[in-house]
Amino acid sequence: MSARILIVEDEEKLARFIELELVHEGYEVKKSGNGREALDIAQDEDFDLILLDIMLPGLNGLEVLRRLQKVKQVPVILLTARDAVNDKVAGLDAGAVDYITKPFAIEELLARIRVALKIHAPKKEPSKEADVHEEGTITWGSLVMNIPSHTVRYNGHEIFLTNREFLMLRTLLENQNIVLSRDTLLNRVCGYDFIGETNIVDVYIRYLRSKIDNVFQVKMIHTVRGVGYVIKSDHT
Numbered sequence: 001m002s003a004r005i006l007i008v009e010d011e012e013k014l015a016r017f018i019e020l021e022l023v024h025e026g027y028e029v030k031k032s033g034n035g036r037e038a039l040d041i042a043q044d045e046d047f048d049l050i051l052l053d054i055m056l057p058g059l060n061g062l063e064v065l066r067r068l069q070k071v072k073q074v075p076v077i078l079l080t081a082r083d084a085v086n087d088k089v090a091g092l093d094a095g096a097v098d099y100i101t102k103p104f105a106i107e108e109l110l111a112r113i114r115v116a117l118k119i120h121a122p123k124k125e126p127s128k129e130a131d132v133h134e135e136g137t138i139t140w141g142s143l144v145m146n147i148p149s150h151t152v153r154y155n156g157h158e159i160f161l162t163n164r165e166f167l168m169l170r171t172l173l174e175n176q177n178i179v180l181s182r183d184t185l186l187n188r189v190c191g192y193d194f195i196g197e198t199n200i201v202d203v204y205i206r207y208l209r210s211k212i213d214n215v216f217q218v219k220m221i222h223t224v225r226g227v228g229y230v231i232k233s234d235h236t
């Protein structure tokens with residue numbers, strides 16, 4: 001079953017563009033350009049994820065988020081303006097799971113949506129669909145990450161990772177071939193406490209490389225200068 005996503009965005013062109021991309025990806029989409037209307041829709045209907053602009057007519061996005069959080073648990077990704085640091089902090093404080101700064105590359109939005117849906121997916125009966133997570137494992141060449149047992153092995157050798165290293169590696173492995181920005185990784189791994197200190201991401205990448213790349217003589221995590229990090233599925 002495809003995930004249902006509510007797009008709350010009053011810039012019609014942008015809303016339409018996001019809608020087309022999401023539908024193309026197989027999501028079921030509804031959209032609203034008014035905060036008050038969006039709050040009504042979000043309360044009446046069930047969504048797996050909400051993309052929420054902050055500057056909205058009717059009711060601003062942060063207020064929509066605060067009111068919605070009181071009655072419902074649904075992951076929200078904020079669409080924020082560049083430099084609106086206060087909005088980002090307030091949004092994350094109010095319970096948003098992530099934010100993305102406009103203008104953004106659609107690939108990055110799609111990546112964040114996938115991550116948010118995976119992390120916040122409601123507990124369901126295990127599905128029979130073919131999926132890299134069918135048995136709770138993700139692989140990269142000889143590396144196998146087992147999510148339920150929280151272990152990582154390379155050719156059978158166990159690699160001991162801290163929680164944050166594990167989360168960062170998991171995020172990269174789940175988004176193979178997608179370059180993730182330091183902001184994205186930071187949000188996944190540290191939450192909002194560390195906003196602004198994106199160099200902490202570089203530190204964790206260094207730890208991961210010292211435990212995996214350097215030990216097993218592989219090039220797993222690639223740096224994309226000025227953008228972020230990526231694990232490529234082509235590991236030969």
Ligand code: CA
Binds near residue numbers: 009010055
């Ligand atoms: Ca707006």
